[in-house]
Amino acid sequence: MKRLALVLCVAICVFLCTVFPICAEDYQNYQEIIFEDDAAYLLKDFSDETYQNYYDQLSKRVFAGWKLAIIHKNSAVEFISETKLKIYNNGYSTIKHDIKLQTKTETKYQISASGSISTTLKGDIKKFKGTLDADIKASVSYTTSTTTSETYEFTIIVDPKTYVTIITRGQGYVSNGVAKSYFFWIETHRGGWETFTITTEYYEIIKDKI
Amino acid sequence: MKRWFFIVIGIYLIIMLAFICFHQEMPDEVIIITIPQTEARLITSEAERMEIDVFVNTSQSFLTEKTNITSVKIVDSSQELAVAIHDITHLGPAIICEETLEHFQLILSFETLYPHGVSMRFIDATLRLLYENQAEFHLAIGNITLMFADVSQEAYLDFSRLYGVTMMDETKHIMTGIHIEFRVSALAEVVVESIDPLLEGVSFDLNRAHIHDVGYPHCLDVSAPEAIEAWPSVGEITDSEVVLIDDALYYFPLAYRGPWCTIRRFPLVITYRYLETSYHMIIDDFRYYQEDYWENATYDDICRYSYKY
Numbered sequence: 157m158k159r160l161a162l163v164l165c166v167a168i169c170v171f172l173c174t175v176f177p178i179c180a181e182d183y184q185n186y187q188e189i190i191f192e193d194d195a196a197y198l199l200k201d202f203s204d205e206t207y208q209n210y211y212d213q214l215s216k217r218v219f220a221g222w223k224l225a226i227i228h229k230n231s232a233v234e235f236i237s238e239t240k241l242k243i244y245n246n247g248y249s250t251i252k253h254d255i256k257l258q259t260k261t262e263t264k265y266q267i268s269a270s271g272s273i274s275t276t277l278k279g280d281i282k283k284f285k286g287t288l289d290a291d292i293k294a295s296v297s298y299t300t301s302t303t304t305s306e307t308y309e310f311t312i313i314v315d316p317k318t319y320v321t322i323i324t325r326g327q328g329y330v331s332n333g334v335a336k337s338y339f340f341w342i343e344t345h346r347g348g349w350e351t352f353t354i355t356t357e358y359y360e361i362i363k364d365k366i
Numbered sequence: 367m368k369r370w371f372f373i374v375i376g377i378y379l380i381i382m383l384a385f386i387c388f389h390q391e392m393p394d395e396v397i398i399i400t401i402p403q404t405e406a407r408l409i410t411s412e413a414e415r416m417e418i419d420v421f422v423n424t425s426q427s428f429l430t431e432k433t434n435i436t437s438v439k440i441v442d443s444s445q446e447l448a449v450a451i452h453d454i455t456h457l458g459p460a461i462i463c464e465e466t467l468e469h470f471q472l473i474l475s476f477e478t479l480y481p482h483g484v485s486m487r488f489i490d491a492t493l494r495l496l497y498e499n500q501a502e503f504h505l506a507i508g509n510i511t512l513m514f515a516d517v518s519q520e521a522y523l524d525f526s527r528l529y530g531v532t533m534m535d536e537t538k539h540i541m542t543g544i545h546i547e548f549r550v551s552a553l554a555e556v557v558v559e560s561i562d563p564l565l566e567g568v569s570f571d572l573n574r575a576h577i578h579d580v581g582y583p584h585c586l587d588v589s590a591p592e593a594i595e596a597w598p599s600v601g602e603i604t605d606s607e608v609v610l611i612d613d614a615l616y617y618f619p620l621a622y623r624g625p626w627c628t629i630r631r632f633p634l635v636i637t638y639r640y641l642e643t644s645y646h647m648i649i650d651d652f653r654y655y656q657e658d659y660w661e662n663a664t665y666d667d668i669c670r671y672s673y674k675y
Contacts, residue, residue: 252517257653308631308653309414309415310650310651310652310653311408311410311516311517311650312517312649312650313517313518313519315524325584327585355657355658356539356585356655356656356657357655357656357657358529358530358532358584358585358654358655359529359530359652359653359654359655359656360527360528360529360584361527361528361529361652362526362527363524363525363526363527363549364526
């Protein structure tokens with residue numbers, strides 16, 4: 157009987173002291189991205205006219221390789237990320253939670269592309285395919301540091317009928333533009349590219365009644 | 367027979383050429399850089415880890431091999447604490463003062479010793495690493511406070527919102543204070559007597575605590591007139607108390623005894639009074655913001671060590 161009680165106690169402890177890992181997310185899913193410069197905008201907001209205007213700037217053909225035009229270079233942004241975590245205590249007793257927050261490189265340095273420009277995964281890092289990645293890196297200050305991940309744990313007590321939310325806001329910069337690639341003076345690819353670099357992330361914890 | 371002889375010689379030459387081409391010359395000097403920080407941690411169990419960032423000029427050296435380390439201690443002029451190296455992780459390249467170095471994290475654990483209930487404040491602390499080959503390093507890690515206790519809260523007081531407010535001082539973030547919304551579950555008044563971030567040279571100025579309905583932004587625009595109210599205090603501060611109002615968003619400005627320093631992570635030990643009895647509410651060390659702080663480090667911020675083979 158004693159042994160059974162002990163096993164039950166251990167099982168309850170394991171159940172109560174759970175670890176909640178928080179994973180990386182895509183900047184396309186952020187709740188809000190606000191540019192410091194009102195005239196700046198994201199790749200997804202490029203109009204057909206914008207594309208055409210900048211493609212026209214790249215009309216001079218080259219033997220081989222990429223030609224790129226920068227529309228916004230390191231434009232400062234502020235963002236509100238998605239809710240990182242929401243945990244509920246629906247029970248009748250207090251619960252202690254260990255929350256594990258992880259910041260990964262793929263969150264800090266993000267890219268996206270449109271048209272026939274494509275991206276590829278090298279390890280955990282997303283890159284533009286071909287030599288375009290190096291060309292963009294040389295043109296805008298992007299990926300100066302490639303720290304892989306940082307983890308930190310936070311313990312919190314959650315009262316009954318309460319939930320805990322962790323949200324992040326942050327600052328960073330965005331560079332975007334269009335590019336064309338040529339092979340034997342023939343255009344092979346064209347499209348838009350964008351880099352999103354997070355410089356600072358601010359954390360906020362909210363506890364509320366269900 | 368002759369053919370076999372030439373094949374063997376040929377293979378040998380190819381291997382030697384490949385070795386010459388791809389072999390990386392080991393540097394004869396290993397440079398280690400640390401950036402001392404002001405930080406406080408609430409160590410809630412032996413399983414908790416603490417990370418120390420070190421930057422090395424090579425990705426392969428005996429200094430960053432866990433198995434070569436025989437002893438690790440956090441030491442200052444008056445106290446020391448034996449810790450264990452749980453792991454050493456290589457995080458990739460990092461640029462510090464225009465120099466590309468390899469970023470390693472020494473992950474310390476407190477399995478060797480867990481002095482429950484003890485609070486240790488290490489001033490100008492060093493991490494003393496002793497290696498199998500008798501090499502010894504004293505790496506400056508800054509002002510580190512370790513409090514070995516669990517999070518706690520009494521029934522009378524809880525918080526419902528917490529975040530930090532910062533401002534930019536040239537290229538560095540400086541924390542100006544915290545926003546905290548309390549939830550009071552008491553019939554009589556609850557009075558906050560002190561809030562201790564456990565940081566060396568940094569405290570909260572309760573004299574200037576105030577309620578801000580909307581809340582300051584996470585990064586203050588220093589040119590905005592309202593930012594003056596949120597600025598941190600400087601120098602010695604006098605004790606004060608705050609009578610709490612339920613569900614109000616309080617702003618507690620920080621007070622820096624010396625020059626402003628970068629702080630990002632610290633616990634809160636809130637001492638409050640209810641019906642003439644004092645209670646403590648301990649909130650685990652919360653990371654108020656995260657940034658690659660080494661990218662903005664100056665030559666004055668870094669400590670450089672070298673080991674010659």
